[in-house]
Amino acid sequence: MTDLLAQLPGYALRRAANTVMGELGDILAEHGFRITEAAVLLLVRDRADLTSSQIGRTLDIQRANMVPLLNRLESAGWVRREPLDGKSMAIVPTAAGDAKIAQLGTLIEQFETELLDRIPAEHRDHLLPALNAIWR
Amino acid sequence: MTDLLAQLPGYALRRAANTVMGELGDILAEHGFRITEAAVLLLVRDRADLTSSQIGRTLDIQRANMVPLLNRLESAGWVRREPLDGKSMAIVPTAAGDAKIAQLGTLIEQFETELLDRIPAEHRDHLLPALNAIWR
DNA sequence: TATTGTTATACTCTATAACTATA
DNA sequence: TATAGTTATAGAGTATAACAATA
Numbered sequence: 001m002t003d004l005l006a007q008l009p010g011y012a013l014r015r016a017a018n019t020v021m022g023e024l025g026d027i028l029a030e031h032g033f034r035i036t037e038a039a040v041l042l043l044v045r046d047r048a049d050l051t052s053s054q055i056g057r058t059l060d061i062q063r064a065n066m067v068p069l070l071n072r073l074e075s076a077g078w079v080r081r082e083p084l085d086g087k088s089m090a091i092v093p094t095a096a097g098d099a100k101i102a103q104l105g106t107l108i109e110q111f112e113t114e115l116l117d118r119i120p121a122e123h124r125d126h127l128l129p130a131l132n133a134i135w136r
Numbered sequence: 137m138t139d140l141l142a143q144l145p146g147y148a149l150r151r152a153a154n155t156v157m158g159e160l161g162d163i164l165a166e167h168g169f170r171i172t173e174a175a176v177l178l179l180v181r182d183r184a185d186l187t188s189s190q191i192g193r194t195l196d197i198q199r200a201n202m203v204p205l206l207n208r209l210e211s212a213g214w215v216r217r218e219p220l221d222g223k224s225m226a227i228v229p230t231a232a233g234d235a236k237i238a239q240l241g242t243l244i245e246q247f248e249t250e251l252l253d254r255i256p257a258e259h260r261d262h263l264l265p266a267l268n269a270i271w272r
Numbered sequence: 273t274a275t276t277g278t279t280a281t282a283c284t285c286t287a288t289a290a291c292t293a294t295a
Numbered sequence: 296t297a298t299a300g301t302t303a304t305a306g307a308g309t310a311t312a313a314c315a316a317t318a
Contacts, residue, residue, distance in 0.1 A: 005178060005195075008248050010156055012267040014171075017153030018196070019271040020146055035150075036285085042141060053299060059141075060154070062287065067301060087294040087299050112144050119269045126262035130255045131148040135155040172308080189276060201309065203278060223276050223317040 024111060031107065036061060037073055038104055041093070044079065045101045048092040051084065055091060073097075149270075160247060167236075167243065172197060173209055174240055177229070180215065181237045184228040187220065191227060209233075 005011045021035060028038055039059050044050055056066045070091060073079045078097035081089040093101060116124055141147045157171060164174050175195050180186055192202045206227060209215045214233035217225040229237060252260055 005175060006268055006272065007264070008244065009251055009264050009267070010160060010244075010248055011175065012264055012271070013149075013153050013156055015196075015272075016267040016270040017149050020149055024146060034284085039141065039147065051299075060151070063298095063300070064288080064302080065286065081300095085295075089300070108144065108146075112146055115145055115270070119266045123262040123266040123269065126259040127266045128143070128145050128148055130259040130263045130266075131145070131152040132142055133255045133259070134152040134251070135148070136142065136151075170307085187276080198310065199275095199277070200279080200311080217277095221318075225277070 020115060027107060027111060028104075031103065032076065033104070036069060038108070040069065040073065040091075041078065041097070041101045041104055042108070044091050044093055045098075045105070048082075048090060049084075050091055051088045052081075052091060053088070076100075156251060163243060163247060164240075167239065168212065169240070172205060174244070176205065176209065176227075177214065177233070177237050177240055178244070180227055180229055181234075181241070184218075184226055185220075186227055187224045188217075188227060189224070212236075 006015075025035055028035060033041070036059070040055055043055055043058060052066045052070060053063055055061070056063050061069070070079065070081065073091075074081065077094055078100050079091050079093050082092050084090045116127075119127060142151075161171055164171060169177070172195070176191055179191055179194060188202045188206060189199055191197070192199050197205070206215065206217065209227075210217065213230055214236050215227050215229050218228050220226045252263075255263060
């Protein structure tokens, strides 16, 4: 019955993304962050020069939505806002943030490996280039 | 800068799905439906025996969330609720619904074709099986 | 006793408009 | 004049709990 819809790449893409993000969300929640927060943390890893706006443009997060997101990361003690000039703020990981990001990196690496493991070998290497062709 | 994240299948999956669903949402909105509504309509095409609960289980939509969704489809005049027994309701397309679903089918077919066209030929046929291996 | 349809509710994510201050 | 950060707000989508009626 669902076979009909599962023949549609768009539908399969939606279902696969929902499934994977649900699982990832559960894993990350156990460690105190949300998916979008994890993306921000991975982005600022080993960097101290990215502004809120730049992060938002890179990850496709509205400027306005970056504010509460960064507030949470700052409250958790993982990043701090550091003035670059009178207008822009650099988002820089704290020492605690560096440790947390390292932990996050391990989690993500394991998660991505297990994700690829689900895919039959003959299709596996095609997923990333196919997906990136769609959105980049 | 974004290259780092784009190497992660999970991240690419999320971005690709968001991009595609954003585009699809815009197209469908011009014709009066939302993505989840379109999925329901495609599912009940040429059928008159599916209940709200069955549709929800198939599409992974909570029973409670089916109610306002079906209310909208019913208000639009595309489906009607028809008692199967004293408890279950069949969701059956109206005549207007049949026409709308046919139109929707054309839209989706074109959309899916254009989606696949974006993918380099050597990766194209791998996308659907890879995605379905992830969630089914 | 399990299931269906329903109501009410809450939370997350996302989008928009507007404001202030600075480049 | 354009951009950065911010506030407030609204709309989707989704999740949970509870209820009455029926299988």
